[in-house]
Amino acid sequence: MDHRRARTLNLGDFWQGDDLDPLRAPPDFTEWRSATMAEQAIFQRPLTSASGPRTSFLLHGERREVINLASLDYLGLNGDxxxxxxxxxxxxxxxxxxxxxxxxxxxxxxxxxxxxxxxxxxxxxxxxxxxxxxxxxxxxxxxxxxxxxxxxxxxxxxxxxxxxxxxxxxxxxxxxxxxxxxxxxxxxxxxxxxxxxxxxxxxxxxxxxxxxxxxxxxxxxxxxxxxxxxxxxxxxxxxxxxxxxxxxxxxxxxxxxxxxxxxxxxxxxxxxxxxxxxxxxxxxxxxxxxxxxxxxxxxxxxxxxxxxxxxxEPERRRRLADNAAYFRRAVCGLGLDIGLSTTHVVPILVGGERDLLYDAALAMLERGLYILPIDYPAGPEDRVRFRASISAGHSREDLDTALGIIEDCVVRPLRARGKLAT
Amino acid sequence: MNRDDILTVVRKHLAGVLDGVEAASIDPARSMKDYGANSLDIVEVVSASMRELRLKVPRSELSKLTNMDGLVDLLHKVATEKSATP
Structure with a gap:
């Protein structure tokens, strides 16, 4: 299976399983997984340090610290x-x-x-x-x-x-x-x-x-x-x-x-x-x-x-709310669509641009931002997205750095495709 | 495998996931949602039908369908193409 075709498929294509044997992965699933190794590497990626406002990964053989917008540690308590x-x-x-x-x-x-x-x-x-x-x-x-x-x-x-x-x-x-x-x-x-x-x-x-x-x-x-x-x-x-x-x-x-x-x-x-x-x-x-x-x-x-x-420590909730409001406002200020969000869970919708979703996720990881793509069937196919999880533990510097990376890796490609007003 | 065979399989699997709906009474001009099937039910009905019929249709084509007639037509087309392949 070539990479271009593989990228048009998603989990919805393999639910049926193998034709004859439920204890066998379907062959086209194996072909798809093999053809999309780079994209698959975004998921289940082993962290090399605690999941906090920042975390780290092995990237190209070196341990790299990244800003973490994928952790659900909303109050910043992990490692306290x-x-x-x-x-x-x-x-x-x-x-x-x-x-x-x-x-x-x-x-x-x-x-x-x-x-x-x-x-x-x-x-x-x-x-x-x-x-x-x-x-x-x-x-x-x-x-x-x-x-x-x-x-x-x-x-x-x-x-x-x-x-x-x-x-x-x-x-x-x-x-x-x-x-x-x-x-x-x-x-x-x-x-x-x-x-x-x-x-x-x-x-x-x-x-x-x-x-x-x-x-x-x-x-x-x-x-x-x-x-x-x-x-x-x-x-x-x-x-x-x-x-x-x-x-x-x-x-x-x-x-x-x-x-x-x-x-x-x-x-x-x-x-x-x-x-x-x-x-x-x-x-x-x-x-x-x-x-x-x-x-x-x-x-x-x-x-x-x-x-x-x-x-x-209710101030943790206040800091979470402040951080979330700051981030939502800034993402909207970039012209991006955050859908229905009014909280610390902030989707960044990119329409049906699935290829951009994965390219941008990989590019952001390289730049030092860990934010997960959410593809069908976890969400609607015409509204795939990144999900930013904001924490009370994030500093404004963390959020500003993340926003700069999002602008470079998501906003610019969307504009280049005519999917976002300039 | 003719079109009626395919319709029979789809009706059977839809009736299997719904309460109180007889397979024979299902009108293929309507959508599965019209009969109360939710999105998970629909995935199950389509997948079970394809497995029984030994067919596979890319999900991107399935997502364009609006009623059961469309699904049956598509499955019939794929079955015909498959049988014509040496």
């Missing part, structure tokens, strides 16, 4: 000495593993403390923990839904919810992004079924916030509960870090709040906060909870300390 000390102390006291599933022998007093801290942070009566964010969304859906149920999700909801819904045997119905009328139509059409609705608090590919009051009005009119996935917003948004739910003052109406410890908390794990009896039920039927080892105590201790810092 207090988190490292908490993890080290827990390692010495508890050892390296939980050595059991939470339902049986894997729960420690430290896990209980983390549950209490999360509940207090989000103002919920109870919290359950998951080994990862993805397993949490997936596990809640596969554990709570049954065949014959209908789960209604925003069309841009995270894949963990969609996969979990499909795995449960329930019907997945997608409504138009952030369109209460479309949600109302879906709820009405399936009014005879058991239903729930799931949305992201902050959409991870577009950087916009769910308009929770309007969506909750629709849910309430139908008597249907809403789950909000705050993976990208918990501890990053809201006066107290309560995410989009707190921004909108909707703590009482959201039935289940979901979050992760792998972004603003700079660690690992997921959680769901809500009604105690519901979560006790979910613990017994959510297989990723019941059949995965509990989070290692050192991770749990890190999460507890990071939550304490996130709650007591």
């Amino acid at each position: 000495p207090r988190l490292v000390a908490a993890a080290r102390d827990a390692l010495q006291h508890w050892g390296t593993g939980a050595c059991g599933v939470p339902l049986l022998s894997g729960t420690t007093t430290l896990h209980r403390e983390l549950e209490r801290q999360v509940s207090a942070s989000v103002g919920a009566p109870s919290t359950m923990l998951f080994p990862s964010g993805f397993s949490g969304g997936f596990g809640l859906m596969s554990g709570l839904l049954r065949r014959g149920d209908v789960a209604i999700a925003d069309e841009k909801a995270h894949m963990c919810w969609l996969d979990g819904i499909r795995s449960s045997g329930a019907r997945l119905v997608l409504y138009r992004h952030e369109d209460p009328k479309s949600l109302d139509e879906a709820l009405t059409e399936h009014r005879t079924k058991r239903r729930l609705v799931v949305v992201d608090g902050l959409y991870s590919m577009d950087g916009d916030l769910a308009d929770l009051p309007r969506l909750l009005d629709v849910c309430d009119a139908h008597g249907v509960g809403l789950i909000v996935d705050e993976a990208h917003s918990i501890f990053a948004l809201g006066e107290n870090g309560g995410g989009a739910t707190e921004v909108h003052g909707e703590q009482r109406r959201v039935r289940l709040l979901f979050g992760t410890f792998s972004k603003s908390i700079a660690s690992l794990g997921g959680f769901a906060s809500g009604d105690e009896e519901l979560l006790e039920y979910a613990k017994l039927y959510s297989h990723p909870y019941g059949f995965s080892a509990a989070l290692p105590p050192a991770i749990v201790a890190t999460n507890i300390e990071a939550i304490r810092i996130a709650r007591t």
Whole structure:
């Protein structure tokens, strides 16, 4: 397969798999991967230092520092000495593993403390923990839904919810992004079924916030509960870090709040906060909870300390918001399209220019900026993009240097193609 | 393989992912979305159909289609070309 043809293909072309053997990669996938080695090298690229506002890679055999707009460490906590000390102390006291599933022998007093801290942070009566964010969304859906149920999700909801819904045997119905009328139509059409609705608090590919009051009005009119996935917003948004739910003052109406410890908390794990009896039920039927080892105590201790810092240092959220607003304004000032973003997740849309997406990503890496291309099917094919993840840890110098590189490597080629006004 | 054979396969896979829709009642002049299929369902229906028919169509061509008739026509064209290839 030649390089030019290979670059017209993407993951959507190989979903079908091998014609005969599911344990064999399809031959055209192998040809495509081989022909696009340079582009593939952008992804799964091993870092050689911590993922912070800056990080480093091996480039042409040499370790090179780069500005990092690909890390989800929104509060700039990764590597914080207090988190490292908490993890080290827990390692010495508890050892390296939980050595059991939470339902049986894997729960420690430290896990209980983390549950209490999360509940207090989000103002919920109870919290359950998951080994990862993805397993949490997936596990809640596969554990709570049954065949014959209908789960209604925003069309841009995270894949963990969609996969979990499909795995449960329930019907997945997608409504138009952030369109209460479309949600109302879906709820009405399936009014005879058991239903729930799931949305992201902050959409991870577009950087916009769910308009929770309007969506909750629709849910309430139908008597249907809403789950909000705050993976990208918990501890990053809201006066107290309560995410989009707190921004909108909707703590009482959201039935289940979901979050992760792998972004603003700079660690690992997921959680769901809500009604105690519901979560006790979910613990017994959510297989990723019941059949995965509990989070290692050192991770749990890190999460507890990071939550304490996130709650007591609101200036981190203010710095994040300031940095994000500065970056968004500057990107728009370059004439680029940031789509729906109003937050620290800032897409830079380049239309259908997929070849430019990869060329520019590689050029930016060479220049010292790590920013990831987001291609179909992670986003629409005619609106491929870079995703900039802004952190409280970025300095203005970091952002200004990044903007200069973006101007050279994205703005200029787009202008040369007549895709951007001069 | 004639056009009706292909339509039968597509209808079968679409009915398989939807609740309460009989394969025979599916009107190919409509889109899968009209029947309540979401984007993941559509990928599944198209892929399962292509696998059963032993055909492969580039996704860039599939993305231009607006209804099931278009899909069946395209699959039929590819099948005809394939059978004509020595």
